[in-house]
Amino acid sequence: MRLDKYLVTLGVGSRSQVKELIKKGKIKVNNQIVNKPEQHIKEDEDIVNMEGLDLNYHKFYYYMLNKPTGVLTAVSDFQCTTVLDIMDITPKKGLFPVGRLDKDTEGLLLITNDGELSHMLLSPAKHVDKRYYVELDGTLSQSLIHSFETGFDIGEKNITKPAILEIIDENKAYVTITEGKYHQVKRMFKHFGLNVTYLKRISMGTLVLDKSLGAGEYRALRQEEVEQLLEYKKS
Numbered sequence: 001m002r003l004d005k006y007l008v009t010l011g012v013g014s015r016s017q018v019k020e021l022i023k024k025g026k027i028k029v030n031n032q033i034v035n036k037p038e039q040h041i042k043e044d045e046d047i048v049n050m051e052g053l054d055l056n057y058h059k060f061y062y063y064m065l066n067k068p069t070g071v072l073t074a075v076s077d078f079q080c081t082t083v084l085d086i087m088d089i090t091p092k093k094g095l096f097p098v099g100r101l102d103k104d105t106e107g108l109l110l111i112t113n114d115g116e117l118s119h120m121l122l123s124p125a126k127h128v129d130k131r132y133y134v135e136l137d138g139t140l141s142q143s144l145i146h147s148f149e150t151g152f153d154i155g156e157k158n159i160t161k162p163a164i165l166e167i168i169d170e171n172k173a174y175v176t177i178t179e180g181k182y183h184q185v186k187r188m189f190k191h192f193g194l195n196v197t198y199l200k201r202i203s204m205g206t207l208v209l210d211k212s213l214g215a216g217e218y219r220a221l222r223q224e225e226v227e228q229l230l231e232y233k234k235s
Contacts, residue, residue, distance in 0.1 A: 030047055071085075133198075
């Protein structure tokens, strides 16, 4: 593959932009500066570097983002800052968030370009656990644990699927659901007269939010994390 086409494919920039980077000596191939956009490279063997950053050619990319409040879970938006806007990564083209966190909700968000994995993680038939930390404006009753286990009506066609409620104290809890209905966690507590004042997703399936990531921070998934997620594609 031509070097300039390779860089465009990675989302580094347009054809003219990457040609300019190459001509300015910003690109190295196997630790040697390359000044010719037309130079051919072996994308699976050669190591391409841009100003100290290794650019590896992959079919799929996987990132963990600790989504902050005030940011929209979307690829692009004309009015609001999106989760892709706050990520300084290359390539970015083709990436999307798996599932949705409300604008005022924080926590774990998987960013990828693996459409099949996204479908598997979000499919109701797969029953993938999503665990949240919740703070409420009222007192939690122990009786709610049974209600969450058996399911109840939140205005959908069917009652909620069995969920796990772990009460921490009178107004804090963990809740685990296997669905992803619109504003589901908030609506579940609202059914009992409780308003969610803070909501943070801490895990999705095998993927657990890295505690070292502050709000708005992200990192590529580790190999073992990717391998665990890919098991969902086999099931």
